[in-house]
Amino acid sequence: MALTKQEWAALETKANEMRGLCLDTTHWAGSGHIGGGMSCLDILTILYYRHMNLSDDPNWPDRDRLILSKGHAGIAWAPILCDKGWNDPEQLKTFNLTGSMMGMHLDSNKVAGVDASTGSLGHGLSIAVGTALAARVLGKDYWTYCILGDGECDEGEVWEGAMSAANFGVTNLITFVDRNMCMIDGPTEEVMKLEPLADKWAAFGFHVIEVDGQNIDELDDAIEFAKKGNGTGKPVAVIAKTKKGAGIKAIEGDYLWHYGAMDENAYNAGKESLAEYYQARLARAQKEGK
Amino acid sequence: MASGLTYTAVDSTKLATAEYYGKAMVELGAEHPEIVALTADLGKSTKIGMFGEQYPDRFFNVGIAEQGMMSMAAGFAKAGCIPFCSTFSVFAALRGADQVHADICYQNIPVKIIATHGGTSFGQAGSTHHAIVDFAVERSFPNMTLICPADGMETVNAVRAAYENPGPFYIRINRGFDRVVYKSSDYGFELGKALEMRPGTDITVIACGSCVFQAMAASDFLKNTDGLSVRVLNMHTIKPLDVEAVQKAIADTRRIITVEDHNVIGGLGSAVAEVIADTGKGCAFKRLGWQDSFSTIGLHEDLMTLAEIDSNGIVANVRAVMQKDFELDDDWKDEV
Numbered sequence: 001m002a003l004t005k006q007e008w009a010a011l012e013t014k015a016n017e018m019r020g021l022c023l024d025t026t027h028w029a030g031s032g033h034i035g036g037g038m039s040c041l042d043i044l045t046i047l048y049y050r051h052m053n054l055s056d057d058p059n060w061p062d063r064d065r066l067i068l069s070k071g072h073a074g075i076a077w078a079p080i081l082c083d084k085g086w087n088d089p090e091q092l093k094t095f096n097l098t099g100s101m102m103g104m105h106l107d108s109n110k111v112a113g114v115d116a117s118t119g120s121l122g123h124g125l126s127i128a129v130g131t132a133l134a135a136r137v138l139g140k141d142y143w144t145y146c147i148l149g150d151g152e153c154d155e156g157e158v159w160e161g162a163m164s165a166a167n168f169g170v171t172n173l174i175t176f177v178d179r180n181m182c183m184i185d186g187p188t189e190e191v192m193k194l195e196p197l198a199d200k201w202a203a204f205g206f207h208v209i210e211v212d213g214q215n216i217d218e219l220d221d222a223i224e225f226a227k228k229g230n231g232t233g234k235p236v237a238v239i240a241k242t243k244k245g246a247g248i249k250a251i252e253g254d255y256l257w258h259y260g261a262m263d264e265n266a267y268n269a270g271k272e273s274l275a276e277y278y279q280a281r282l283a284r285a286q287k288e289g290k
Numbered sequence: 291m292a293s294g295l296t297y298t299a300v301d302s303t304k305l306a307t308a309e310y311y312g313k314a315m316v317e318l319g320a321e322h323p324e325i326v327a328l329t330a331d332l333g334k335s336t337k338i339g340m341f342g343e344q345y346p347d348r349f350f351n352v353g354i355a356e357q358g359m360m361s362m363a364a365g366f367a368k369a370g371c372i373p374f375c376s377t378f379s380v381f382a383a384l385r386g387a388d389q390v391h392a393d394i395c396y397q398n399i400p401v402k403i404i405a406t407h408g409g410t411s412f413g414q415a416g417s418t419h420h421a422i423v424d425f426a427v428e429r430s431f432p433n434m435t436l437i438c439p440a441d442g443m444e445t446v447n448a449v450r451a452a453y454e455n456p457g458p459f460y461i462r463i464n465r466g467f468d469r470v471v472y473k474s475s476d477y478g479f480e481l482g483k484a485l486e487m488r489p490g491t492d493i494t495v496i497a498c499g500s501c502v503f504q505a506m507a508a509s510d511f512l513k514n515t516d517g518l519s520v521r522v523l524n525m526h527t528i529k530p531l532d533v534e535a536v537q538k539a540i541a542d543t544r545r546i547i548t549v550e551d552h553n554v555i556g557g558l559g560s561a562v563a564e565v566i567a568d569t570g571k572g573c574a575f576k577r578l579g580w581q582d583s584f585s586t587i588g589l590h591e592d593l594m595t596l597a598e599i600d601s602n603g604i605v606a607n608v609r610a611v612m613q614k615d616f617e618l619d620d621d622w623k624d625e626v
Contacts (some may be wrong), residue, residue: 047504116368116393116397117397120388120389120391120392122357123389126361127361127365129365130363130364130367130373133362133366134326134370135325135369137323137326138324138371156357160352160355160364236382
C-alpha cells in the first residue's frame, strides 16, 4: 500500500469529478460509450494525476505517453485532456456533434494530448510498443502506458504486439487490460472465451498483475511495482478487474450499456448514484489508506 | 537531390532493385539517427536487412506480423522517429491495410513503406504473392504518396524523396533485377513530376515501374517500323499524379495508353482516366494491365507478355489505338 489517506482521497475526488464529466458528456452528446468509459476511468485517473510525467505543453517530447487502445473510451479520456488545460472544456458540450473537434474516437491531430488516434481495435499495443521503443532509439526515458479493452483481446494484432513487447524487452511500457467482462454482443465468456486471460499474457512473456481496477490503491501498487524495475525483466500487464459503467447503479455490469443514450431521468439518477459511489469510495480510502 | 552517392551504371549491372533500396537506406541511416527500419521476417528478401546489419539497434524484425509492424511504425513515427517498413507488396497493402489506413494515413505521420515483390514480379509464387491491387488500395488512402520507380536508380531517388518529404509513403518495387532505364541516379527526378522518356506527337504511353523500359522499347520499335511518334511518360509518382503531364498528353496526342503491372481497376490507368474524364475531351484511351483477372504462375517476363504489358503487347495495342476514333475538338485553349 503506497498511497496515504490524503493522496488516495484526493485521487478519489478527481476520479469522481471525471466520472461526473463523463456522464455529463454522454448526456450532452445524447449518447456515448459510458459503460467502457467508466470502467477504465480509474486507470486513467491514477495515470494522469499521479504517475505520468507531463507538462503544460501537450507536445513536450519527453512526456509520458498513453495509448488508449480501446479508443471508444474517448468519452472518459476527453474530460481529463480538458482538465489538464490542453483543450477547452467547452468542447465537451459539443462532443460527437457535427463540426466538433471531439468525438467518440479522439483524433490526435485535433485533440491535444492524444498520443495516437485509435478506434480500430487491436492496434494500440503495437503502437505502444513502437512508442516505447522510440524512447530507446532517441535516448529518452519516458514511459508508455497502454489501455486495452478485454473484448479487444480477441483481435490477433493484440498478440502480435504482446510478442513484440516481450521479444524486444520493452520494460518501459505498462499494459492495462480493462477486464470488465463485457463486449457489445454479451459477456466476453459467452461471445468468445478469453479465460484463462492472465495465463495467456504470462505465456506471451509478460509479468501479470491482477488488481481490482476500481481500487486506486491497488492500481497504484501495480504501477509502482512495474516502474521500479521489478527484477523480472519482463513487460508488465495489469489485468484490471472492473465493472462496466462503474459508479452508476442502473447500468453497472450490464453489457447492454456498452453504448447508450440517457434521458433526463436516467441522467439525474446517474448523478445521484455517482455521488453515493463517491462517498463509499472515500470511506474506503479513509479506512484502508496509510 | 540529397547528398550521398550518385549511383552509376556499374552498380546497375550487379544490383537487384531492392539492393539499391538497401544501400540508399544505409546511407540515409548514417546521416539521420532518427531513422528506424522494420520488417516482418523479410529482412533478407526485401534487403532492408542491409540497414539492420549496419544499425542493429535501429532495426526491428517483428516476425510474420505485418499488422503489428505497421502499428509499431506508427508509434515510432508519432514519437519522432522516421520508420521505414518493408515487406512484400501484397502483404503491405492488404494484411496491414487497416493499420496503414487508421494508424498511419489518418494521423498523417511519416511512415515510409517499401513494398517489394510488386506486381507479378514474384512470378512463380502465384497470385497469393502477386500485388495487383496495391495501387488501388494505397491511392485511395488520404495523405498517402504512392511511387512505383522504373528501376534501381529511380528507387534510390524515391527512397530519398520519401525521407525528405512529410507524411506516409508507399514505394512499390520489384523482386530481382529490373531492366535499366537510368544509368545514373542523377537525371532530374522530381516527386510528382512525370519524366518524358521519349518525345512523341501521335500517341502517349504512360507507364510506371518495369513497364517504363518496355514502353521505351515499344516506342523505338514503332518509330522504326511504323514511323509512329510515340511519347513515353515515366509516371513514377502515381499519387499525387502529374495532372499537367496527362492534360498535355491529351492535348498534344489525343491518344493515350497506360501500362502497369496491376489490375486495370484502381491503379495508374484509373488515375489517368479520371484526368481524361475531368477534361471533358475526346481521347482514344486504353488501359493495359491485368484485365480484372488474377495472374498466374510463371516467369515475370512471361506474365508481362500475358498481360500485354511487355514491349510486344504495347506495340500491338498502340497500333490498335491508332485505329480508334476520338471526338474532334480543335478548341483546346479553354479546357487544357
